[in-house]
Amino acid sequence: PESFLSVRDLKVTFSTEDGPVKAVDGLSFDVQRGKTLGIVGESGSGKSVTNLTILGLHSPRTTTVDGEIVMDGKELITASEKELEQLRGNKMAMIFQDPLTALSPFYTVGRQLSEPFMKHRGASKKEAKDRAIEMLTKVGIPQPKTRFDDYPHQFSGGMRQRAMIAMALMCDPDLLIADEPTTALDVTVQAQILDLLKDLQQEFGSAIIFITHDLGVISQMADDLLVMYAGRAVERGSAREVMSTPKHPYTWGLLSSMPRLDSNLDEALEPIPGAPPSLLTPPDGCRFHPRCAYTDLVPGNQCSTTRPPLGDGRASACHLTAEQKQTLFIDKIQPR
Ligand code: SF4
Numbered sequence: 001p002e003s004f005l006s007v008r009d010l011k012v013t014f015s016t017e018d019g020p021v022k023a024v025d026g027l028s029f030d031v032q033r034g035k036t037l038g039i040v041g042e043s044g045s046g047k048s049v050t051n052l053t054i055l056g057l058h059s060p061r062t063t064t065v066d067g068e069i070v071m072d073g074k075e076l077i078t079a080s081e082k083e084l085e086q087l088r089g090n091k092m093a094m095i096f097q098d099p100l101t102a103l104s105p106f107y108t109v110g111r112q113l114s115e116p117f118m119k120h121r122g123a124s125k126k127e128a129k130d131r132a133i134e135m136l137t138k139v140g141i142p143q144p145k146t147r148f149d150d151y152p153h154q155f156s157g158g159m160r161q162r163a164m165i166a167m168a169l170m171c172d173p174d175l176l177i178a179d180e181p182t183t184a185l186d187v188t189v190q191a192q193i194l195d196l197l198k199d200l201q202q203e204f205g206s207a208i209i210f211i212t213h214d215l216g217v218i219s220q221m222a223d224d225l226l227v228m229y230a231g232r233a234v235e236r237g238s239a240r241e242v243m244s245t246p247k248h249p250y251t252w253g254l255l256s257s258m259p260r261l262d263s264n265l266d267e268a269l270e271p272i273p274g275a276p277p278s279l280l281t282p283p284d285g286c287r288f289h290p291r292c293a294y295t296d297l298v299p300g301n302q303c304s305t306t307r308p309p310l311g312d313g314r315a316s317a318c319h320l321t322a323e324q325k326q327t328l329f330i331d332k333i334q335p336r
């Protein structure tokens with residue numbers, strides 16, 4: 001099936017006083033209609049930049065964008081600001097970590113939900129209000145008719161997150177981009193919001209890009225996973241495949257630092273040594289090589305000289321052999 005969103009060889013470069021920063025360096029992925037793609041990586045991996053670029057929210061003055069972003073047949077990189085503004089909040093919407101990025105403190109929640117709907121859909125004030133109350137109800141805001149007239153600060157953190165989701169769903173978007181939407185919330189509310197997103201996806205059929213540093217959060221939500229490191233994709237596959245048979249040493253590290261239900265928490269937390277590289281002067285070859293424990297298994301210094309390609313479909317960008325990718329993780333980490 002043709003994918004709803006297709007990103008090909010995306011390169012996003014910021015010009016800074018110290019030189020160009022390649023925040024995203026040759027990224028390709030697809031999102032299927034009505035499905036969830038999880039993008040996982042540490043901060044600075046390029047996951048947020050990628051999504052701001054899709055939405056056209058990068059600063060054109062300091063950012064160079066190359067490659068292709070095609071949504072529903074429309075090329076977004078070359079689209080005008082006017083076209084992008086039409087698409088944002090209408091065909092595509094965003095849910096942020098901090099609801100106050102999206103909700104202004106100065107206007108009532110109801111007004112902020114209604115106005116884009118009136119603008120994008122040519123709805124009357126009454127129609128927009130009805131729709132807003134319907135959406136507030138759907139996301140589980142109690143007494144939505146009264147709450148419509150509240151300001152964001154009168155909502156709790158979890159309620160604000162729900163209100164932002166309601167706002168994102170007002171125009172029934174085909175693509176919803178959620179950037180760490182539950183990171184600031186406590187575990188119980190986090191689980192509620194994830195359940196809510198899953199239910200709403202069933203109902204609305206939106207495709208979702210879910211960005212997170214937490215593989216545990218995303219594994220229950222996503223159909224497909226893309227693991228990013230230092231501006232590049234290192235592994236791709238269905239969520240089930242990536243979680244059960246991960247093939248990239250970076251993914252192994254992410255998985256082994258995840259607390260597990262079936263084991264002692266202390267023993268499970270095994271962080272990846274070192275830190276992600278500066279993207280001003282990224283390492284040659286595989287960008288993960290300064291932190292990787294397996295470089296000796298690859299002949300001829302390839303890890304530090306040659307960029308490992310990411311193939312199509314189920315793939316990992318690593319010079320290890322298929323057999324090593326199959327067995328190393330299982331041998332070393334799996335048995336407990
Ligand atoms: Fe590690 Fe080399 Fe594979 Fe990169 S290519 S993940 S450095 S083994």
Ligand code: MG
Binds near residue numbers: 043044048
């Ligand atoms: Mg981010």
